[in-house]
Amino acid sequence: MQVQVVDYRANDAAQKFVESLRTTGFGVLTNHPIQQALVEKIYQDWYTFFTQAEKQAFAFDPEKQDGYFAPEISETAKGHSKKDIKEYYHVYPWGRIPEQLREDILSYYKMASDLASELLDWVEKYSPADVAKHYSEALSNMIMDTPNTLLRILHYPPFDGTEEPGAIRAAAHEDINLLTILPAANEPGLQVQAQDGEWLDVPSDFGHLIVNIGDMLQEASQGYFPSTSHRVINPTGENSGKSRISLPLFLHPRSEVVLSKNHTQASYLLERLRELGVK
Numbered sequence: 001m002q003v004q005v006v007d008y009r010a011n012d013a014a015q016k017f018v019e020s021l022r023t024t025g026f027g028v029l030t031n032h033p034i035q036q037a038l039v040e041k042i043y044q045d046w047y048t049f050f051t052q053a054e055k056q057a058f059a060f061d062p063e064k065q066d067g068y069f070a071p072e073i074s075e076t077a078k079g080h081s082k083k084d085i086k087e088y089y090h091v092y093p094w095g096r097i098p099e100q101l102r103e104d105i106l107s108y109y110k111m112a113s114d115l116a117s118e119l120l121d122w123v124e125k126y127s128p129a130d131v132a133k134h135y136s137e138a139l140s141n142m143i144m145d146t147p148n149t150l151l152r153i154l155h156y157p158p159f160d161g162t163e164e165p166g167a168i169r170a171a172a173h174e175d176i177n178l179l180t181i182l183p184a185a186n187e188p189g190l191q192v193q194a195q196d197g198e199w200l201d202v203p204s205d206f207g208h209l210i211v212n213i214g215d216m217l218q219e220a221s222q223g224y225f226p227s228t229s230h231r232v233i234n235p236t237g238e239n240s241g242k243s244r245i246s247l248p249l250f251l252h253p254r255s256e257v258v259l260s261k262n263h264t265q266a267s268y269l270l271e272r273l274r275e276l277g278v279k
Contacts, residue, residue, distance in 0.1 A: 003192065005203050008032040017119070018126035021213055025228025026192050026202060029209040033115055034108075036207050039183045042104055042153075043245040049098060050087060050155040050243075058089070058096055065150075065273075066095030071157075077171035078275050084170050085163055085234075091151040109151050112181045112249045117143060119179060119211060120251075123225070131224045136258040139220075142178065148252035148265065150177075156189075156244035159235065169244070170232035175214035176272045177250040184208040187244040193229040202230070214250070216268060219259045 004020035005028045006013050013029075020027040049055060060067040067090060074083045091097055091105055120139040124132060136142075143149060156169045169189060184204040191199045192212075202210060218227040235242065253259070255266040263271075 003028055003200070003202055005030060005208070008209075014122040015126055017211075018122055021123065021211070021225060024192065024194075025226045026210065026212045026230075028203045029211065030207070032209045034111060034183060034209055036183075038104060038108055038111075039247065042108060042247060043186050045101055045104065046089070046153045047155065047243060047245055049089075049101060050157075054098065055087075055089075058098065060090065061096075064092075064095065066090045066092050075276050077173040078272075080171040082164055082167040082171070085159075085167050086154055086156045086169055088152050088154045091153065092147065092149075094147060105151065105153075108247070109149075109249070112151075113143070113149060113251070116149075116179055116181050116249065116251045119181075123179075123217070127221065127224065131221050134222055134260070135220055139178070139217075142253035142257045142265075143251055144254075146252060146254045148255060148269075150250040150252060152248050152250065154244075154246040154248070156187075156232065156246070158243055159240040163234075168231065168234050172229045172231040174227040174229055175212065175248075175250060176216065176269060177214035177252045178217045178220075179251045180212050180214055181249040181251065182210040182212070183247055184210060185244055185246040187235065187239060187242055189232045189235065189244060191231055191233060193231075199231070199233075215272070216253065216259055216265065219263060219268065222260070 003024045003026040004016055006017045008029045009031045017027045055068045058068040060069050069088050071087045074086050076083050117140045124139045184206050190202045190204055192202050194200055213225045213227050215227045217225050253265040257265045
């Protein structure tokens with residue numbers, strides 16, 4: 001098992017990328033359309049936001065799930081007892097966004113969503129016929145005009161020795177959504193679990209774009225595309241004193257989209273949010 005690094009501009013990019021998703025749950029793109037300069041600016045500007053008291057004015061809305069999530073209300077991964085060591089902010093175009101950060105983050109949101117739509121077309125094109133027949137509509141159509149796609153800005157703070165024993169930055173988990181689009185973070189730590197249980201580093205050179213399958217695509221494909229367990233491990237040595245900023249876009253269908261005979265997007269999301277303890 002090895003996550004493939006694929007040149008987005010290559011003639012066989014779509015086929016190689018989907019093959020990597022199928023075998024590992026992850027794929028990594030280079031030479032992609034996401035502007036690295038914009039990503040770097042967002043990392044710096046939101047790092048500043050997380051260091052300021054202003055963030056408390058945007059405390060998350062339990063119903064809408066937008067805004068700032070402090071470390072004490074951070075997620076506890078399914079099957080784990082300790083909260084992740086992180087804080088984060090949920091951005092939706094319709095939600096609350098600090099005014100000085102709005103333009104760049106919404107520009108990124110649209111840029112990444114447009115690319116994600118293309119990647120869903122790739123996935124559908126290389127889905128076997130007996131898998132694709134179960135899609136209730138075209139995969140890229142599932143996200144058309146959706147209000148549900150979530151952009152999360154994550155801040156993993158530096159370690160100062162007061163961390164709860166046994167807690168890590170992001171405990172092993174699977175994502176809820178269709179696909180997750182993630183520019184490589186400013187610090188390492190992302191790992192994916194192989195079929196034999198071994199944890200492998202995901203290729204995360206700065207400038208790489210990391211994409212992984214979520215549970216909703218696994219559900220829609222009847223398990224053909226695997227939602228693979230991944231985690232962010234704690235830093236060691238001199239890296240312990242560094243913050244880590246991450247920018248995952250969680251691609252969600254419209255609420256009424258049928259994923260399978262068991263679930264719509266809305267019913268699946270509610271079930272998982274309750275498991276995570278944030279709903």
